[in-house]
Amino acid sequence: MEPGKNSASARGAIELVSVTKRFGDTVAVRNIDLKIPGGAYCCLLGPSGCGKTTILRMIAGHEDPTDGDVLIDNENVVGKAPVERGTAMMFQSYALFPHLTCRDNVAFNLKVRGVAKAERQERALEMLARVRMREFADRLPAQLSGGQQQRIALARSLITNPRVLLLDEPLSALDEFLRLQMRGELKRIQTEFGISFIHVTHTQMEAIALADMVVVMDQGRIEQADSARHVFERPRTPYVARFIGGQNVMTGKVLERRSGAVLIDTGGKQLLVSAPETLPEIGASFGIAVRRDRVRLQRSEGAPAGSTLNSIGGRVSALEYQGSWLKITIEDAGGEDFVVNEADSTFFATPVEVGDIVSASWAPEEVHYLSAASVSR
Amino acid sequence: MALVLLLFFGVPLLVVVAFSFFDYDGINTNPAFVWANYAELFGSKVTLALYLKTLYFAAIVWVITLLIGFTVSYFLVFHVRSVLWQMGLFLLCTVPFWTSNIIRMISWIPFLGRNGIFNQALMGAGITHEPLEFLLFSDFAVIVAYVHLFTLFMIVPIFNSMARIDRSLIEAARDGGSSGGRIIWEIVVPLSKTGIALGSIFVITLVMGDFFVVKVMSGSHSASVAMAMSNQIAMVQYPPAAASAVLLLIIVSLMVAAILRVVDVRKELAR
Amino acid sequence: MAGPAPAQPQFGKRPKSFYFLAGFFALFVAFLYGPMSAIYILSFQGPTGGLTFPMRGVSLHWFHALFAQERTGDFAGAFARSLLLAALVLSVTVVMSILAGMAFRRRFFGSTFVFYLAIASLIMPGILVGLGIGLTFQLFEIQTSWFTSALGAQLTWTLPFGLLIMFAVLSRFNRAFEEAGRDLGASNWQIFWLVVVPILLPGIIGVALFGFTLSYDEFPRTLLTAGAQNTLPMEIWGMTTNVTSPALYALGTVTTVVSFIAITLALGSIALIQRRRARRPAPETQSGPAA
Incomplete structure (x- = not known):
C-alpha cells in the first residue's frame, strides 16, 4: 500500500x-x-x-x-x-x-x-x-x-x-x-x-x-x-530501525576499507560487513541493519571476530519460543545482543541451548545501509 | 471574588487597625493616632490573665480534638473495609458541621445541668448521691462544648490526608515486621501531617476567636480574649476593642505561622 | 470529599484493635449526637414541662409558643430573613466560586495574593470580621443591615470554603471535556453551560450546601453586622439569656430540621447524580462483527 x-x-x-x-x-x-x-x-x-x-x-x-x-x-x-x-x-x-x-x-x-x-x-x-x-x-x-x-x-x-x-x-x-x-x-x-x-x-x-x-x-x-x-x-536511521524492531542494528567507525566491504569498530568488537559501492571514509560513522529473520545461525564457533564477511560470533544468552518461530539472543564479543529469528522447524531439527557457542551470518543483499548523517547520534 | 474579599475583609481589617489608634476618652471616639489603647491593653493585668486562660483552653481542646480526630480518621480509613460504609460513617461525623453551632452548644445544658441527664444517670446508678456541680457553667463545660463543636474540623482534614496514603506502604511495613504502633508512628502520622496541621489551625483559631461558648457554657464564670472584646464592643468601646482585636490577630497569625513552619500546607490546599 | 481508599483485599478475622476503635467511634458518635437528640426530644415537652427531663407529657405546645410571638421575640421575621440571606449567600457563593475556581486553573496576576486572602479570611476569628465591617460601615456612615453588611461578612466565610471545594472538584476535572466541546463546535458559553456546569454539578451542589448552611447558622460574623433586624442565630442567642422554657429547644429543633432538609436535598441529589453516572457497565456484548 x-x-x-x-x-x-x-x-x-x-x-x-x-x-x-x-x-x-x-x-x-x-x-x-x-x-x-x-x-x-x-x-x-x-x-x-x-x-x-x-x-x-x-x-x-x-x-x-x-x-x-x-x-x-x-x-x-x-x-x-x-x-x-x-x-x-x-x-x-x-x-x-x-x-x-x-x-x-x-x-x-x-x-x-x-x-x-x-x-x-x-x-x-x-x-x-x-x-x-x-x-x-x-x-x-x-x-x-x-x-x-x-x-x-x-x-x-x-x-x-x-x-x-x-x-x-x-x-x-x-x-x-x-x-x-x-x-x-x-x-x-x-x-x-x-x-x-x-x-x-x-x-x-x-x-x-x-x-x-x-x-x-x-x-x-x-x-x-x-x-x-x-x-x-528500509528504516532510514538506526533510531527507526531499533524503534520499529525486527532488525539487528550495527553501528561503528570505519577502520579499514576493502573491496565491497569495510571493517568497523563498534566500540567493543570489530565487524567486517558489506559496504555500498561508494565506500565511506576511514573514521566515518557507518551503520547497517539486518532483519532478524534473514540471518542464518551456525551451530559452531565462527572465525575470530572481524575476519569473516557478514558474520558475528557469540554465546546464546536467551531463547524464547514464539510458536511458529524462535527468538534466539546471542551475546557477542562486545557484550552486545544480536537476535536471530529462526523458523521452528529449522530450530527443532538441530536445537541449541543457552550457553552454546554459535555464529550468525547473512547474505550481502540483506544488508540495509542506514543514513550516515544520523548514525553518530 | 477578590473584590468582595477585599471589600468585606481587607478594608475592615485596616479599619480595625485604624480604630485601634483612635483617641478614646471613655465616652467619645475621635480620629487620631495615639498609642493609648495599646498602653492600656498592655498595662492591664487582666490582659495577660485572659490570654493565659484562652491559651489554656486552646491547648487542652487541641490535644483532645487531635487525639479524637486522629483515632476516628484512623478507624475510618484503615479499619472500615467497605467504601460505602466508610463514606457513610464519614458523613455521620460531618453532618453536624452543617447544623447550628449555637443549638449544638445549648444542647449540653439539659445534659450537664444540676438536674441534667448526666447527673440523673450517675445518681440513678448509685455512683454519686448528690448532683455534681462542676459539670455545667464551668471550664469543664466549656471544654466539652469546644470539643463537641470543633472535633469535626480535625477529622475532615486528617481523614482526607489519611485516605491518600497508599495501602501498600502499610502492608510493606507489616511484611517488614513492624509492629502496629510503629507503623502508626512512623508511617501514618508523618503522611497525615498536613491534615493534622490544617485541623490544628482550624481548631486553634476557632478557640482563640470564640466568645459565645465561653460566655454561655461557663455561665460567665470564665472568660476569653474574644469575649472580653465582645463585651467592650457591647459597651461601644470601639478603640480599645480594636486594639485588643489587633493584638489577638497578631497572636493568632503567629500561631498559624508557627504551624505552617512545621508543615507546608500550601501544597495540600492548592491541589 | 476524600477519594475513598480501596477496600482491603483480604477479609480475614478483624484484629482486636478494630473492636476497640469501633467502640471508640461509637462513643464519639454518641457524644456528637446524644446531647443534640436530647433537646429535640425535650422540645416536645408538655405545657408544664421544664428545661430538663423528665418529660411531662408530649405536645407541640412550645412550637406553637414559638410562632405565637409571646415572649420569644420576632421569630417568624428572623426565620424569613435567615432563609433569604442564606439563599442570597448561596447564589453569590456558587457563582463566585465557580468563576474563581475556573480562573485559578491558570496562574493570573495576583492569584497567590487572592489565594492567601481567602485562606486568611477563612481562619480569621469571626468576631474580628464582624467588628471590622461594623466599624467600616460606621466610619463611612452607612447603616448596617442584614442584606448588606451581614451578607458581606458571611461571604468572607463562605467564599473561601466554596473556593477550596472548587479546587478539589476541578483538580479531578479532565480538560479533555472542554476540548471535546470546542472540537464539536461549541462556543465558550455553550461549553460552560452544556459541558462544564453539568459535569461539575455534584461539586457545585456541595458548594451550595456550604453556602446555605454556613450562612443560615452563622453567628459571630453576623452579630455585629446585622443591624437592627436579627437573623435566626441571633434570635437564639438572645433566647439563651432570657428564655427559660422549652421554646428554646423548639426553636433549636426547627432550625435543625431546616439544616437537615438542606443537607438531605444536597447529599441526596449528589448521590442520585453519581449513581446515575456510575451505573455498572453492561456486560461486554460483541456489537458488530470482529473485523
Whole structure:
C-alpha cells in the first residue's frame, strides 16, 4: 500500500510547513515539514514525549504552532477553530460527556449548531447505526465498556462531517482482544468515510498494521515518514530501525576499507560487513541493519571476530519460543545482543541451548545501509 | 471574588487597625493616632490573665480534638473495609458541621445541668448521691462544648490526608515486621501531617476567636480574649476593642505561622 | 470529599484493635449526637414541662409558643430573613466560586495574593470580621443591615470554603471535556453551560450546601453586622439569656430540621447524580462483527 492511493483530489490533505512548538523553554516540535495526502491513514509513531500528540493537537486547533503553518487542503488553518478546519478529534480518554446519553453525546455538535431536536435525534441514531451502536442510544457512557465507548466517541466525531479525523492513542485504553477488533473497525470506518485519519500511537505493530503512511518521531523531529512497508524494511536511521524492531542494528567507525566491504569498530568488537559501492571514509560513522529473520545461525564457533564477511560470533544468552518461530539472543564479543529469528522447524531439527557457542551470518543483499548523517547520534 | 474579599475583609481589617489608634476618652471616639489603647491593653493585668486562660483552653481542646480526630480518621480509613460504609460513617461525623453551632452548644445544658441527664444517670446508678456541680457553667463545660463543636474540623482534614496514603506502604511495613504502633508512628502520622496541621489551625483559631461558648457554657464564670472584646464592643468601646482585636490577630497569625513552619500546607490546599 | 481508599483485599478475622476503635467511634458518635437528640426530644415537652427531663407529657405546645410571638421575640421575621440571606449567600457563593475556581486553573496576576486572602479570611476569628465591617460601615456612615453588611461578612466565610471545594472538584476535572466541546463546535458559553456546569454539578451542589448552611447558622460574623433586624442565630442567642422554657429547644429543633432538609436535598441529589453516572457497565456484548 502506498500513501495517497486515493486520488489526489481526496479531501483532508495536510501539510505542515516549518512547524515549531515551544512550551516555555522546552521544544516539543522542532521545525517540522510533513505532507499527508488526503484520504490517507497516517500513524504518528514514537515514544512518549516525542511530540506526536503536540502535532495532532496543532492540526486539531487545540494548540497553535509557535512558528510555521498548518495547511489543510492547501488552506492555512492556523488560528481557526476546530470546526472551521473540518477536523474532529477523538481523545485518548474519549472525553464522552458523562451526563449525556450516547444519543445526546453524538448529537452534541448538531445541538450547538442549532439543529432542530427531531432532526438531530434522527441523525444521531443514523450515525450510531453506522458504528453499530444504535441499540445503546439511551445509555450513559459509564454503562458502556471501553470498546463501546470508543464507538460512541467515533460517532460523535464523525457527525461533524470532518475532512480529517484525529485519533489520540485511541486503542491504548483497551485490552488486547478488543484492541485487535477495534483496529479493524477503525480501518473499516476510514475506508467507508473516505477521509484522512491521523492516528497517534506508541505501538509499532499498531502503526504498521493500520497505516498507509507511518511517521516515526523522536525528540520533536521526524526520523522517517514513509509507507509502512518501507519503514519496516528500509528504516532510514538506526533510531527507526531499533524503534520499529525486527532488525539487528550495527553501528561503528570505519577502520579499514576493502573491496565491497569495510571493517568497523563498534566500540567493543570489530565487524567486517558489506559496504555500498561508494565506500565511506576511514573514521566515518557507518551503520547497517539486518532483519532478524534473514540471518542464518551456525551451530559452531565462527572465525575470530572481524575476519569473516557478514558474520558475528557469540554465546546464546536467551531463547524464547514464539510458536511458529524462535527468538534466539546471542551475546557477542562486545557484550552486545544480536537476535536471530529462526523458523521452528529449522530450530527443532538441530536445537541449541543457552550457553552454546554459535555464529550468525547473512547474505550481502540483506544488508540495509542506514543514513550516515544520523548514525553518530 | 477578590473584590468582595477585599471589600468585606481587607478594608475592615485596616479599619480595625485604624480604630485601634483612635483617641478614646471613655465616652467619645475621635480620629487620631495615639498609642493609648495599646498602653492600656498592655498595662492591664487582666490582659495577660485572659490570654493565659484562652491559651489554656486552646491547648487542652487541641490535644483532645487531635487525639479524637486522629483515632476516628484512623478507624475510618484503615479499619472500615467497605467504601460505602466508610463514606457513610464519614458523613455521620460531618453532618453536624452543617447544623447550628449555637443549638449544638445549648444542647449540653439539659445534659450537664444540676438536674441534667448526666447527673440523673450517675445518681440513678448509685455512683454519686448528690448532683455534681462542676459539670455545667464551668471550664469543664466549656471544654466539652469546644470539643463537641470543633472535633469535626480535625477529622475532615486528617481523614482526607489519611485516605491518600497508599495501602501498600502499610502492608510493606507489616511484611517488614513492624509492629502496629510503629507503623502508626512512623508511617501514618508523618503522611497525615498536613491534615493534622490544617485541623490544628482550624481548631486553634476557632478557640482563640470564640466568645459565645465561653460566655454561655461557663455561665460567665470564665472568660476569653474574644469575649472580653465582645463585651467592650457591647459597651461601644470601639478603640480599645480594636486594639485588643489587633493584638489577638497578631497572636493568632503567629500561631498559624508557627504551624505552617512545621508543615507546608500550601501544597495540600492548592491541589 | 476524600477519594475513598480501596477496600482491603483480604477479609480475614478483624484484629482486636478494630473492636476497640469501633467502640471508640461509637462513643464519639454518641457524644456528637446524644446531647443534640436530647433537646429535640425535650422540645416536645408538655405545657408544664421544664428545661430538663423528665418529660411531662408530649405536645407541640412550645412550637406553637414559638410562632405565637409571646415572649420569644420576632421569630417568624428572623426565620424569613435567615432563609433569604442564606439563599442570597448561596447564589453569590456558587457563582463566585465557580468563576474563581475556573480562573485559578491558570496562574493570573495576583492569584497567590487572592489565594492567601481567602485562606486568611477563612481562619480569621469571626468576631474580628464582624467588628471590622461594623466599624467600616460606621466610619463611612452607612447603616448596617442584614442584606448588606451581614451578607458581606458571611461571604468572607463562605467564599473561601466554596473556593477550596472548587479546587478539589476541578483538580479531578479532565480538560479533555472542554476540548471535546470546542472540537464539536461549541462556543465558550455553550461549553460552560452544556459541558462544564453539568459535569461539575455534584461539586457545585456541595458548594451550595456550604453556602446555605454556613450562612443560615452563622453567628459571630453576623452579630455585629446585622443591624437592627436579627437573623435566626441571633434570635437564639438572645433566647439563651432570657428564655427559660422549652421554646428554646423548639426553636433549636426547627432550625435543625431546616439544616437537615438542606443537607438531605444536597447529599441526596449528589448521590442520585453519581449513581446515575456510575451505573455498572453492561456486560461486554460483541456489537458488530470482529473485523
